[in-house]
Amino acid sequence: MKKTAVILVQLLLATIFVNAQKDYKVIFDMTSKDSMTQVMAIRWVKEVVAAEPTAQVELVVFGPGTALFVKDKSVMGDAITSLASNKNVSFRICQVAMQNQNIDKSQLLPGVMTVPDGIYEVITKQRQGWGYIKVAR
16 A cells, blocks of 8 residues: 555656646847847847746837847847757847847848737746746846
């Protein structure tokens, strides 16, 4: 009986651990045009993926932060392009912000996708249980 209880507890803990790993989802929100803040945002994405390779990570930018995802303006272009090849990492830019700043899709770094509204993207992810981090320094 004692042996059965131990096995059941081990199975329960294993199930909890596996499910916890599947549920690691975080969305980062970055609106800053400050290059140090932009570098920090990409560093955080890298750190999450390094700590938990199965984590789902999204960085959404809007407002003045859009330069991070524009080819000729990004301070982290190579890192973004490299990270975007990871199926668990996504980079999103707000179409409203793009329109306000006259940014065309052709100007975006490879792997960067658009969303109709950056704020709505954050709210939607939160409703789906994603953790939320505002990138600021």
